[in-house]
Every structure is written in structure tokens, then in C-alpha cells.
Amino acid sequence: MSTFTIHTLGCGSAKPSPKHQPSSLVINHRENLFMVDCGEGAQLAFMRQRLKFSRLRHIFLTHLHGDHVFGLPGLIGTLALQGNGGHVTIHTFEEGKRILTDIFNFFCREIPFEINFNVIEPGEAVIYESNSLTVRTIPLRHRVPDVGFVFEEKGKLRHIDRKMTDFHGVPTFMLNRIKAGEDFIKPDGTVVPNRMLTTAPTPPLRYAHISDTMYMPELAGKIGPVDLLFHETTYLEEHKSMAAPRGHSTARQAAMVARDAGAKRLLTGHYSSRYDDFTLFKREAEEIFPHVILNNEGLSVPLD
Numbered sequence: 001m002s003t004f005t006i007h008t009l010g011c012g013s014a015k016p017s018p019k020h021q022p023s024s025l026v027i028n029h030r031e032n033l034f035m036v037d038c039g040e041g042a043q044l045a046f047m048r049q050r051l052k053f054s055r056l057r058h059i060f061l062t063h064l065h066g067d068h069v070f071g072l073p074g075l076i077g078t079l080a081l082q083g084n085g086g087h088v089t090i091h092t093f094e095e096g097k098r099i100l101t102d103i104f105n106f107f108c109r110e111i112p113f114e115i116n117f118n119v120i121e122p123g124e125a126v127i128y129e130s131n132s133l134t135v136r137t138i139p140l141r142h143r144v145p146d147v148g149f150v151f152e153e154k155g156k157l158r159h160i161d162r163k164m165t166d167f168h169g170v171p172t173f174m175l176n177r178i179k180a181g182e183d184f185i186k187p188d189g190t191v192v193p194n195r196m197l198t199t200a201p202t203p204p205l206r207y208a209h210i211s212d213t214m215y216m217p218e219l220a221g222k223i224g225p226v227d228l229l230f231h232e233t234t235y236l237e238e239h240k241s242m243a244a245p246r247g248h249s250t251a252r253q254a255a256m257v258a259r260d261a262g263a264k265r266l267l268t269g270h271y272s273s274r275y276d277d278f279t280l281f282k283r284e285a286e287e288i289f290p291h292v293i294l295n296n297e298g299l300s301v302p303l304d
């Protein structure tokens with residue numbers, strides 16, 4: 001059972017089309033759900049994936065374009081109807097807070113839970129932190145202020161080698177401290193070094209979400225070696241001349257960022273509705289970077 005899974009709700013772009021839904025994605029980290037963007041129809045796609053509204057506590061908005069936001073009033077209205085028993089935090093720019101507050105005040109008046117806003121800036125910052133996860137922003141280049149998000153697990157505890165802790169008589173109440181890296185001191189003063197009692201921790205998992213942006217070569221260094229990189233692939237190279245002026249990237253450019261960041265895998269998406277054969281995105285990206293996952297609605301990708 002994965003502890004870190006990415007669920008795609010929508011991987012189309014701004015112009016509506018029956019081929020794909022507008023942008024939205026959910027990260028399930030240890031049964032806590034984090035939504036990134038909430039395009040129209042996101043709540044229905046959420047239900048189709050059998051995700052639980054009661055587990056959704058954080059919504060992160062990359063930018064304030066309709067194809068990333070129009071699903072939010074509907075989703076919040078549904079959470080209100082369901083009596084979602086907890087708060088929801090929306091991470092967005094000051095302008096987003098102002099606009100969404102007006103919309104919620106009008107359409108979702110009797111919300112039986114708290115909606116908090118975490119006002120973020122279009123720069124580099126850690127904007128969320130829990131015991132096990134941090135989320136940081138990276139500024140992107142689009143037609144409006146826009147950020148990418150990197151979800152990073154914190155360093156994990158070491159694994160206890162049960163045979164060795166039993167052999168050295170480590171009491172149960174000490175095990176958490178041993179997992180955290182302490183040596184064990186026996187009653188006679190002998191020190192048993194931690195490396196004899198434990199094995200290396202499972203490496204922390206990382207996911208980066210980059211949408212929407214024109215190609216930025218410097219992005220790779222800011223993202224770093226993630227386990228999975230979603231990078232928008234609005235266009236194919238044949239329409240490259242449209243990409244930069246509209247603040248978007250091609251599949252080839254996304255693959256260059258994945259390669260240069262040292263990502264393990266690239267997830268495509270935010271496809272322009274002008275295309276019919278979406279396998280071309282995978283093929284084009286694979287010429288640069290071999291580990292490409294072709295995105296589609298309903299797809300789930302476990303990171304571990």
C-alpha cells in the first residue's frame with residue numbers, strides 16, 4: 001500500500017474539450033489529501049476516484065486562471081452540504097483570497113466549517129509544514145503570477161534491527177530514541193553505537209508540480225531530484241512558437257527540465273485541446289528523458 005500517491009482529476013488546459021477535464025490533482029500522503037488546483041468538475045472526478053472529502057484539508061492554487069479555479073465554489077458547496085467536520089485551508093495569493101471570499105460569502109453562506117486562507121507570494125518559500133511533510137513554492141513564468149509546488153517528506157526515522165536491540169537488551173521505551181539516531185548506553189557504561197542497532201531509513205519521497213509555465217532552464221536546479229515531476233506539456237514541438245508567448249511549454253521542454261532536475265519520472269499534462277493523439281506527448285518527451293508517464297483522468301501514480 002503506497003503512502004504517497006498522485007491522483008489526476010483533470011489534465012486538460014483552458015479551452016474546454018470532451019477529451020480532458022481542466023487542471024486538478026490530489027496528493028494522498030498517508031491518507032491526508034492535498035489538492036493542487038481545482039478546475040471545473042474536479043469534485044466529480046474526486047468522487048470517481050473514491051477519494052474521501054473528509055480527508056481533504058488543503059487546497060493549493062498555482063495561479064488564478066479559470067481552468068485552475070472554477071471548480072472551487074462547487075467543491076466548497078459540496079463540503080458544506082456534507083458537513084465536512086473540519087477546516088479547509090486554501091493556499092493562494094492575496095487576490096485569490098479576496099475573490100474567493102466574495103464568492104463563498106455569496107454562494108456558500110452556511111458553511112459549517114472554517115475556511116482558512118494561507119496567503120502566499122509568487123516567490124520561493126516554505127508555505128506548509130507538518131510533522132512529516134513540507135510544501136515549498138517556486139515562481140514560474142506565465143501570463144499572471146504563478147507558482148509551482150514541491151511536496152517533500154521530512155527525513156524518516158531509522159529502522160530498528162530487532163535482533164540486535166534484543167541482543168543488547170535495549171528496553172522498549174528506548175526504541176523511539178534509537179530510531180531517531182541515539183546510541184545505547186548499557187547499565188555497565190558500554191556504548192553500543194546506533195549503526196549497530198539500526199538500518200538506514202527509507203529515503204524521503206518528493207513530488208514537484210509545475211503548471212503553467214514557459215520553459216525555464218533554471219527551474220531544474222530549483223526542483224531538484226524528485227521522485228515524480230508533473231510538468232505541464234501544453235504543446236508539442238510543432239507548435240513551439242505558440243508556447244512561450246502564451247506562457248506554456250512543450251513536451252520536449254518538460255522532458256529537458258525532468259532530465260536536468262534529476263527527476264525519476266515525468267508526468268505529462270495540461271494538454272491543449274487542439275490535439276487528438278496524446279501518445280505523441282509521451283513519444284516526444286521520451287526522446288529526451290526515458291521515464292515518462294502519459295497522464296490521463298483517473299490515473300494514480302504511487303511514488304513508493
Ligand SMILES: [Zn+2]
Binds near residue numbers: 067
Ligand atoms: Zn492552465
